[in-house]
C-alpha cells in the first residue's frame with residue numbers, strides 16, 4: 067500500500083520536471099534556427115538554451131537584447147514559451163483536453179493540482195478553465211491599455227504587437243521586453259499609462275490565482291481564507307517597505323531617481339519595489355543604484371511572489387509563516403498563530419525546508435560562479451544568482467558577459483528555481499494527503515513554497 | 516501569577532545585558548587612559564570602547580595592532596576582559612561568592628543558569644566551580660605547550676607572557692594576538708606545536724562546557740545526551756567540510772597555501788576551518804583568499820560554535836535542528852527526528868527564531884555599513900559584519916579603516932552577537948519552564964542559539 071502511494075505521488079513530480087525540460091528543449095531548438103536571429107545566423111545552442119529556459123521559467127535574464135537580436139519568428143517563439151511557462155504547461159495541456167471533450171483522469175487532475183500547488187482535488191478542471199479565461203481577459207485588457215502609449219509611438223502594427231508582447235510578459239512575470247535596446251523599460255520611467263498597466267499586470271500575475279478567485283468569491287474581508295490573508299498582508303508590507311526604502315536610498319542619486327520629477331520619483335520607486343517580486347522589468351539603471359539598494363533588491367528577489375502564481379522565489383506565504391512563527395516564539399506561544407488560527411506543524415516545517423534549500427542553492431551557485439567567472443564583483447554574482455533562482459530576471463548587466471559554463475549554471479538555476487520549490491511541495495503534499503483521512507486538522511491552510 | 520512569572524524571568528536577561536555593558540564600559544575607561552597606549556596618549560573613547568567590547572564579547576576585531584599599540588597595562592586589561600567575557604561575568608561573580616562562603620540565592624542560580632544556557636537548576640553551583648577548574652587546567656596546559664615555541668623565541672619573561680595571553684585568548688575563542696604586528700599568527704603557519712595547541716584550545720572552548728562534562732561523565736557513546744551528539748556531529752561535519760573546501764580552493768593560491776610544504780598546507784587548511792568557528796586567529800592572509808573561500812568563511816562564521824561555550828554565531832545545535840527538520844520533511848515525517856528521538860516543536864521554532872533574527876541583524880548592519888563606509892566592497896563589509904555578529908574577529912583588513920559611525924555600529928553588533936542569542940534563549944526558556952510542570956516532554960533536549 068505504502069509503495070503504491072509513493073509511486074502514485076512521485077510520478078507527477080517527475081512528469082512536471084521532465085515536461086518543463088522538454089518544452090525548454092523544443093524552444094532552444096527553435097531559437098537555435100538561423101531564421102530566429104536577425105543576422106540570419108544561428109545564435110548557438112547554449113545561448114538558445116539559456117533564452118528558452120529564461121522564457122519557459124519566466125525569468126527574463128537575457129544574453130542578447132530581445133528586441134534587436136530576434137526576428138518576428140524568434141520573438142513569437144519566446145512569447146509562446148513565456149505563456150506556456152507562465153500558465154504551466156500542464157494547465158494548458160489539460161485545458162486543450164477539456165476543449166477537445168476528452169475525459170480527464172484522476173491522475174491528470176492531480177498533475178494540474180500540483181502544478182498549481184492547490185490543496186483540494188475538487189473543482190480543479192473548473193479552476194483551470196477559469197484561469198485561462200481570467201488570463202486572457204487580464205492580458206487583453208493590459209494590451210489595450212499599453213496600446214494607448216505604444217500605438218502612437220510605434221504605429222499601428224508594431225504598436226499592437228508591442229502591447230500584446232509586454233502585456234503577456236508582464237502578467238506572466240517574465241520580464242522580457244522588446245523595446246529597450248538593452249535598457250529595459252527605462253524610456254517609460256515617467257509614463258503613467260505604462261507604469262500603471264505594468265504594475266497591475268505584474269501584481270495580479272504574482273499574487274496567485276487562488277487569491278484572485280478567493281477575493282472574487284468572498285463578500286467580506288473577514289471571510290477570506292487564511293492563505294489569501296497572509297499573502298495579501300505580506301505582499302502589501304513588502305511592496306510598501308520596498309517602495310519607501312528605494313525612495314529613501316535613491317532620492318538624490320542622479321543616475322537613478324535624482325533627476326526625475328516628483329511623480330517620476332514616486333512611480334520609479336514603486337516600479338522598482340514591484341519589479342523585484344519576480345517581474346524583472348526595470349525603469350531605472352540597476353547597476354547605478356547604491357549597494358544598499360542592491361542588497362534590498364536581492365532580498366526581495368529571494369522572497370519573490372506568491373504560491374500558485376507565475377512568480378518564483380521562496381514565496382510570500384513561506385516568509386509569512388516564518389515571521390509569524392518568530393512572533394509566536396517571542397510572545398511565548400507554543401504554536402504558530404496568525405489571524406486567530408493555528409498553523410499546523412508540517413506547514414511550518416515545510417516553510418523551513420523551502421527556505422533552507424533555496425538559500426543553500428543560491429549560496430552554492432554563487433560560490434561556483436565566483437570560481438567560473440572573472441572580473442565580476444561578489445555582489446554582481448550574488449545579484450545574478452538570486453535573480454535566476456527567483457526567476458526575476460533583473461541583472462547588474464553581467465548576463466551577456468558570462469562564460470559558457472556560467473550560462474549553463476544560471477540555466478540550471480532558473481530551471482531549479484522554477485521546478486524546485488514546486489517539487490518540494492509535491493514531496494510534502496504526499497504526506498499531507500496520506501494523513502488527511504486519519505487526522506483532521508482544525509488549523510488554517512496555507513500554500514508554502 | 517503570569518505577571519510575576521514574567522517579571523521573575525525577564526530580570527536575569529536585563530541583568531546580563533546590563534552587566535556585559537558595564538564591564539565593557541569599565542574596560543573602555545581603563546583602555547582610554549594614556550598609560551594603556553605605548554605612545555603615552557589616550558586612544559580616544561570610540562577606539563577604547565571598540566577594543567573593550569571586542570575583548571568582553573571575545574570577538575577579536577581590532578582597530579589597532581594589539582601587540583604594538585598597547586602597554587603591558589593595556590594588554591593586561593584586555594586579557595582580563597577576555598577572561599571575564601569568555602567565562603561570563605556572572606559565573607565569575609558567583610564563583611567569588613562561593614569562595615567567600617556566601618550563600619547563593621535561587622535568583623542568582625537562575626542568572627548563572629541562563630548565562631550558560633543550562634536547562635536544569637540542579638548542580639548549577641557545582642557546575643560553575645567545575646567550569647573554573649577545567650578552564651584553569653586547560654589554559655595552564657595550553658600555556659605550557661605554547662611556551663615550548665614562544666620561550667626559545669622571545670626569552671623567558673616575554674615567552675611566558677605570550678604563552679599565557681594566547682592560551683587564554685584561544686580557549687576563550689577571543690582571537691586577540693600580541694605577536695603578529697597585525698599579521699595574526701601567520702608566522703606560525705608551519706609550527707606544529709602552535710597549531711596543535713591553538714586547535715585544541717579553540718575546539719575545547721567552542722564546544723561548550725556541558726558537552727565536555729557529558730563526555731567526561733559517560734562511559735559509552737550511546738549514552739551521551741542528544742545535545743552532545745548533535746553538537747559533536749555538526750562540529751565534526753563543519754570542521755571536515757571546511758578543511759576540505761579550503762584545501763581544494765586555496766591549494767594552488769601562491770598568496771595563501773600555494774607555497775607551503777604539504778604539512779603546512781594541511782595545517783593551514785585545518786587552522787582556517789577551525790578558526791571560523793568563532794576563534795578569530797589566522798595563519799594565512801585572509802584578504803588574499805579567493806571569493807569562494809571568503810564566502811565559505813562567512814557561512815562558517817555565521818554558524819559559529821556550540822551553545823554554552825565561549826563561541827558566538829547561531830550555534831551548531833541550531834543548525835543541526837534545522838537540517839534534521841529539513842531531512843525529516845524530505846523523508847515525509849511529521850516531526851523532526853534524530854538519533855531515534857523526537858525534537859519538540861518549541862525547540863524547532865526556537866531554532867527558526869534564532870536563525871531568522873541573526874540573519875536579519877547581519878543583513879541590516881551590512882546594509883547600514885554600505886551607506887556609512889566608502890571604498891570597501893560589499894564582500895568585505897558582509898565579512899566584517901558576520902565576523903562581528905559571530906564574535907569571530909576575522910577581517911579582510913577593513914576594521915582599522917572604518918569610520919567612527921562604522922566602529923560604533925560594529926561595536927553594537929559585537930554586543931548584540933554576544934548578548935542577543937542568549938537573550939532570545941532566556942525569553943524562550945521562560946516558556947519551557949512554565950509548561951514543564953504541566954506537559955512532560957518525552958523528547959530529547961537540545962540547547963539552541
Ligand SMILES: [K+]
Nearest residue numbers: 125239346458
Ligand atoms: K521574471
Ligand SMILES: [K+]
Nearest residue numbers: 574688795907
Ligand atoms: K573570536
